[in-house]
Amino acid sequence: MRLVIARCSVDYVGRLTAHLPMAPRLILIKADGSVSIHCDDRAFKPLNWMNPPCKIREDDGTWTVTHSKTGEKLILTMDEIMHDSKHELGVDPGLQKDGVEAHLQELLAEHITTLGAGYTLVRREYMTAIGPVDILCRDQSGATVAVEIKRRGEIDGVEQLTRYLELLNRDPLLAPVRGVFAAQEIKPQAKVLAMDRGIDCVTLDYDGLRGIEPENPTLF
Amino acid sequence: MRLVIARCSVDYVGRLTAHLPMAPRLILIKADGSVSIHCDDRAFKPLNWMNPPCKIREDDGTWTVTHSKTGEKLILTMDEIMHDSKHELGVDPGLQKDGVEAHLQELLAEHITTLGAGYTLVRREYMTAIGPVDILCRDQSGATVAVEIKRRGEIDGVEQLTRYLELLNRDPLLAPVRGVFAAQEIKPQAKVLAMDRGIDCVTLDYDGLRGIEPENPTLF
DNA sequence: GTATTTATTTCGTGC
DNA sequence: GCACGAAGTAAATAC
Numbered sequence: 001m002r003l004v005i006a007r008c009s010v011d012y013v014g015r016l017t018a019h020l021p022m023a024p025r026l027i028l029i030k031a032d033g034s035v036s037i038h039c040d041d042r043a044f045k046p047l048n049w050m051n052p053p054c055k056i057r058e059d060d061g062t063w064t065v066t067h068s069k070t071g072e073k074l075i076l077t078m079d080e081i082m083h084d085s086k087h088e089l090g091v092d093p094g095l096q097k098d099g100v101e102a103h104l105q106e107l108l109a110e111h112i113t114t115l116g117a118g119y120t121l122v123r124r125e126y127m128t129a130i131g132p133v134d135i136l137c138r139d140q141s142g143a144t145v146a147v148e149i150k151r152r153g154e155i156d157g158v159e160q161l162t163r164y165l166e167l168l169n170r171d172p173l174l175a176p177v178r179g180v181f182a183a184q185e186i187k188p189q190a191k192v193l194a195m196d197r198g199i200d201c202v203t204l205d206y207d208g209l210r211g212i213e214p215e216n217p218t219l220f
Numbered sequence: 221m222r223l224v225i226a227r228c229s230v231d232y233v234g235r236l237t238a239h240l241p242m243a244p245r246l247i248l249i250k251a252d253g254s255v256s257i258h259c260d261d262r263a264f265k266p267l268n269w270m271n272p273p274c275k276i277r278e279d280d281g282t283w284t285v286t287h288s289k290t291g292e293k294l295i296l297t298m299d300e301i302m303h304d305s306k307h308e309l310g311v312d313p314g315l316q317k318d319g320v321e322a323h324l325q326e327l328l329a330e331h332i333t334t335l336g337a338g339y340t341l342v343r344r345e346y347m348t349a350i351g352p353v354d355i356l357c358r359d360q361s362g363a364t365v366a367v368e369i370k371r372r373g374e375i376d377g378v379e380q381l382t383r384y385l386e387l388l389n390r391d392p393l394l395a396p397v398r399g400v401f402a403a404q405e406i407k408p409q410a411k412v413l414a415m416d417r418g419i420d421c422v423t424l425d426y427d428g429l430r431g432i433e434p435e436n437p438t439l440f
Numbered sequence: 441g442t443a444t445t446t447a448t449t450t451c452g453t454g455c
Numbered sequence: 456g457c458a459c460g461a462a463g464t465a466a467a468t469a470c
Contacts, residue, residue: 001225001246001258001260003223003246005221005307005309012448014448015448016317016318016448017317017318018315018316018317018318018448019315019316020312020313020314020315020316021313023309023310023312023313024307024308024309024310025309025312026221026223026248026307026309028246028258028264030258030260030261030262030263031260031261032260032261032262032263034261034263034264036263036264038221038248038250039309039312040221040250040251040252040309040310040311040312041250041251041252041254041311041312042250042252043250043252043254043256043269043271043272043465044248044254044256044264044265044266044269044271045264045465045466046264047312047314047315048315048448049263049264049448050448051263051264051448051450052263072448082307083305083307085303085305087225087244087246087302087303088244089225089243089244089245089246089259089260090243090244090260091260091261092240092243092245092259092260092261092267093240093241093243094240094259094267095238095239095240095267095268096238096239096240097236097237097238097463098236098237098238100236100461100462100463101460101461101462102461131459131460132454150461151461151462154444155444156376156379159376159379160460187443188443189443189444232463234463235463236463238463262450262451263450264450265450265451268463269463271463271465292463317448351444351445351469352469370446371446371447374459375459380445407458407459408457408458409458409459
């Protein structure tokens with residue numbers, strides 16, 4: 001990893017055209033070949049960057065970064081270099097995550113009666129021609145129920161579930177199939193659309209499903 | 221801006237829970253208060269980060285970064301600090317962009333006959349109760365045409381246009397309204413769905429519309 | 441301020 | 456390798 005602090009201007013030509021006027025910035029050159037240009041705000045997002053694979057040519061005061069496949073170009077005009085250092089970091093063991101949609105799906109599948117007494121799981125990721133239904137289950141009367149799970153329930157999710165339902169209801173072995181839209185939080189517009197299409201909405205309590213009391217003060 | 225190279229392990233508790241084992245990394249502390257932890261690959265994306273506003277407490281070998289509003293926490297356990305430097309960058313003049321969807325819409329409105337001879341523009345951003353139709357125009361026969369523009373045409377765009385068409389066709393002054401899905405690139409699935417719904421697909425040539433020959437060798 | 445849409449989205453996963 | 460869905464999405468824009 002190479003860290004350069006320099007007064008520079010930058011021009012990008014590729015998927016779009018963009019220009020950065022002359023100013024002091026951080027230029028971050030990683031071992032993977034990527035280049036990113038940071039200012040002192042915008043959190044972790046760089047002002048401009050180039051993804052690998054790319055080639056860097058340093059030519060007098062002009063650095064040209066060219067993407068090896070698309071031909072995109074990043075041209076840095078260097079005015080003054082204030083800092084330039086290199087560091088060996090090695091390969092990173094990487095990030096372990098927890099708490100995303102996959103986990104919500106696992107938890108709801110384990111506690112399918114959250115949707116109502118007598119519910120039974122058919123299977124998770126039930127494949128159809130247009131994609132996997134998150135959860136397929138049956139209600140207390142034995143009727144098929146398709147569940148779409150989102151962390152945040154928006155209109156797109158309702159559309160997605162609608163397409164699945166349309167398809168599933170063509171299958172005489174499954175029909176009639178009811179829909180349930182389950183999310184940690186459901187936007188009002190999504191709720192209206194779901195209701196209009198006869199889809200039930202369920203708000204999921206992640207901590208409750210996980211068995212951790214939400215009022216647990218050790219988290220956060 | 222402060223640049224620290226250190227062997228550290230990181231724990232994040234907030235919107236999700238995540239852990240980074242001990243390894244050498246870059247810790248980037250910006251003047252806006254943000255903290256991001258980079259390894260030597262993954263291009264410009266950090267392994268972990270904290271957005272402003274947040275507070276950093278350095279306590280022996282443990283750095284605790286706490287988000288001031290949500291209470292999210294990033295805990296860095298520092299093993300060895302290999303580099304630590306500070307740099308004044310000042311406020312950045314910022315990025316000037318060109319070439320996004322708004323520009324595509326302008327260009328297509330200016331060259332509406334791209335859709336066919338005799339086409340005439342009614343207006344851009346034609347407002348409806350459920351949102352603005354990108355372009356409303358009439359074909360050579362005087363029939364109304366609603367155009368949805370995307371940079372990359374996917375299934376969501378077809379759904380969106382479908383909702384507009386359904387609404388517009390309830391207006392006796394406009395009906396019957398035909399749909400055109402225009403994008404620089406249209407995904408096969410979106411094309412199939414559009415066809416199925418009687419919506420025409422048009423692939424836009426950005427450079428052609430802009431009046432620059434696509435074979436111009438100075439770009440890229 | 442809330443809701444919607446875009447993004448040089450990036451990133452993972454299944455086929 | 457391509458297509459689709461999710462993201463600690465973030466950011467801009469419309470309402």
